[in-house]
Amino acid sequence: MDAIIMENMGFYGYHGVMEQEKSLGQKFFVDAYLYLPLKKAGETDNLNLSVSYAQVYETIKEIVTEERFNLLESLAERICSMVLSSYPLVQKIKVRIKKPEAPVAGIFDYFGIEIERER
Numbered sequence: 001m002d003a004i005i006m007e008n009m010g011f012y013g014y015h016g017v018m019e020q021e022k023s024l025g026q027k028f029f030v031d032a033y034l035y036l037p038l039k040k041a042g043e044t045d046n047l048n049l050s051v052s053y054a055q056v057y058e059t060i061k062e063i064v065t066e067e068r069f070n071l072l073e074s075l076a077e078r079i080c081s082m083v084l085s086s087y088p089l090v091q092k093i094k095v096r097i098k099k100p101e102a103p104v105a106g107i108f109d110y111f112g113i114e115i116e117r118e119r
Helices: 019-024 039-044 053-066 072-086
Strands: 003-013 026-035 092-099 111-118
Touching: 003 053, 026 053, 026 072, 053 072, 072 092, 072 111
Parallel strands: none
Antiparallel strands: 003 026, 026 092, 092 111
């Protein structure tokens, strides 16, 4: 299936179990892959036959920056649920959330999760 790819969207949010994560916040990076048929949109050059990645970006941004979750899993579920309910052309979504400043004593690029949901 065709896909709209949105990678490495950076946001500041307040997600995590520890108190300093809830009060100080941190950076999160989100990748989203929206699976939908794009052939007709490509043939007609008609945005109504696709999905505006600018609108999806705003949807994801609002969730990450305005809502609060203990778990990245819950944040990802919320993003998937909202995108699937708000954009009926999207048949499947894959979301990856990366947390580069996780409160773990060690050297790492990020900790994260990835989930896929479909209609």
